[in-house]
Amino acid sequence: GAVVSQHPSWVICKSGTSVKIECRSLDFQATTMFWYRQFPKQSLMLMATSNEGSKATYEQGVEKDKFLINHASLTLSTLTVTSAHPEDSSFYICSATSGLAGVNTGELFFGEGSRLTVL
């Protein structure tokens, strides 16, 4: 099956610093990637949809200047949490779909997720 790799798995940073999370499709070209955030005991909440070569589409309430998304190639999307604060501490996970992987089923292929702790 299609494999998506996400790293780092864990990151601890000081308040005010920026953190970059990478999401890579290893064996397929991901034309679209999605970034989700999950708070404890809550569902995965879509933050933004990232299309290769174009600007990301952010969900209502998600600050695009705070959460910078770059999808510069068909295999890599990055999420940068800028000037992180303790309230940004959360679990972030990416998923991908492409013209080949999941096109008929619509299923998503997920990364392993990244747990961010901002001190």
Add this chain to the structure above:
Amino acid sequence: ILNVEQSPQSLHVQEGDSTNFTCSFPSSNFYALHWYRWETAKSPEALFVMTLNGDEKKKGRISATLNTKEGYSYLYIKGSQPEDSATYLCAFVSGSARQLTFGSGTQLTVLP
């Protein structure tokens, strides 16, 4: 905001027991319903993508049914094994948004 609910929130069963849980979603503007299995420290993995009312899909000991008119899907696990322990997520796709709206999951623990 679309309301996708899963019940129960958590469940403990003995090895060998069969179990089932529910995903409720809006009964209008339906496009698809996804089920994912999410084991600890791993990536969520797709189990089923269901699109037709009355659909029943099966993968090994796991099966799922779909009722789009009343807005629910059941996931069944027959003869649960410890390796079935995971969080099971459902996700609703509406005809307009074409995005997945996830439930908060059912956390299943199968005791040996």
